[in-house]
Amino acid sequence: MAFSNPISDLFGKSPIKPLQEHMGIVNKCSVQLEPFFTAAMDGQWDSASNIFDSISADENIADDLKKQFRLNMPKNLFMPVSRSDLLSILGYQDRIANLSKDICGIVLGRKMEIPKTLQTDFMGFIKSTIQASEQALKAINELDELLETGFVGQEVQFVKKLIKELDAKEQKVDKKERKLRHHLFQLEGDLPPIHVMFLYNIIDNIGEIADTAESVGNRLELLIAK
Secondary structure, eight states, X not given: OOOSSOGGGGOTTOSHHHXXXXXXXXXXXXXXXHHHHHHHHTTOHHHHHHHHHHHHHHHHHHHHHHHHHHHHSOSSOSSSSOHHHHHHHHHHHHHHHHHHHHHXXXXXXXXXXXXXXXXXXXXXXXXXXXXXXXXXXHHHTTHHHHHHTXXXXXXXXXXXXXXHHHHHHHHHHHHHHHHHHHHHHHHXXXXXXXXXXXXXXXXXXXXXXXHHHHHHHHXXXXXXXX
């Protein structure tokens, strides 16, 4: 995503736009998990390395946006949302980018092989996790509309629907994670213990992306409730 203006120019009169910009970059990090793991499973480590570099660059942009957000946010907001609520959402969003980078860094650093019999379920798990992140982005992108309507009316119902769909997507990820962990458990005896440990760690962290995306939705739901 190209920025025509300096990061500080994104802030403008309201903190909502940069929060949405941040979530957009964060989502770019998670979306790249799919091509990264496709390359890794095919043993195309040069391609995987290039994708990791792209994720790292986006994560750095997200970090810069986060810092500017914190530095430029006024102590007192003349808005129906609190400073602490927005900072909380920002923190959850940032976690998604960090997890995406960390996951790929570990896989790339160890050139981890995903057992063939796990690969189909593994990619389904990743795709569902990405869908949760994308749904969180959809919800956050409605925050400016919520402010314009004063957190009332049809827009509130629409955002609640998006959050409900996000919850459903996260539950879908949970089910796929349980299935994947059970399948890995059945393979443990045929794999090096240290490899099994790292596989469980990667699975946990991918699942945490969906959990964190759901937390973004939960915080937005609390704003609506206030």
